[in-house]
Amino acid sequence: MLRNIDPILSPDLLHALRAMGHGDDIVIADANFPGTSVGPECIRADGSTASEVLRAVLSVMPLDSFVPNPALTMQVVGEPDIVPDAVADFQNIIDEVADNRVPVVGLGRFAFYERAASAYVIVQTGERRLYGNIILKKGVIS
Template sequence: MLKVPCLHTGILSTLSKCGHGDKILIADGNYPLHSNTNDNVERVYLNLTTGLPLVTDVLKVIDQMIAVEKLEVMVPEGGTRPEIFEEFNAIVSSVETLDELGRYEFYEACKAENVKLAIATGEDRIYANVLLTVGVV
């Protein structure tokens, strides 16, 4: 039996193929995963029910498995900063600041060919989407 923080075979397989500069999307339950990711991305639907799992639960596990170089988030119009952004910073200590993108800019970033993994969660907080860039160990 594996003794790693993640046992999901699809996630493990895709992470093992990622290199420096590849990206991973962890999306809230409202994110249109199928229409706003590229055709070759590995889509994992973990959204069991509302609130399970949370984006932060998945982020904690992924952060233990890869080096994270950058975090990009979707910001609402009007400049309000969702509270979950502070949680992202607390979980991923290797990144000091979040790169903030508007909604449509974030959608376009998630359609890029270097986005290799997209994980849907049951997160019900809005704007709780995070795009991680794989770094170097």
């Protein structure tokens, strides 16, 4: 155990967060997301929700302030204006925890998958709420 580090941040996840550079993306995905087949390394966090992992990640990682949309979620297929419960929760967590409090922006399903495929890492959670997926762009610490 370490002081002031959320225990949800496993050794593998802490390593990935530390190894990421400015501008790299991390995907926090729900239990239905094709985390292993999309492409980048997939770290399992089955015992945690996406919201728990998001809160833990934002406690140590800055959000990019040099791009317009550093927090992206997956839009509901066929109803892009709907805000799923998980996405509303993500926004509340960003507003509470992030150093760069930005609105989450939705991407269509396949655009989200394409963006996820080029991420540094995917964290596959046990999140059971639909559309519980978010991509974060790492910022810099000044």
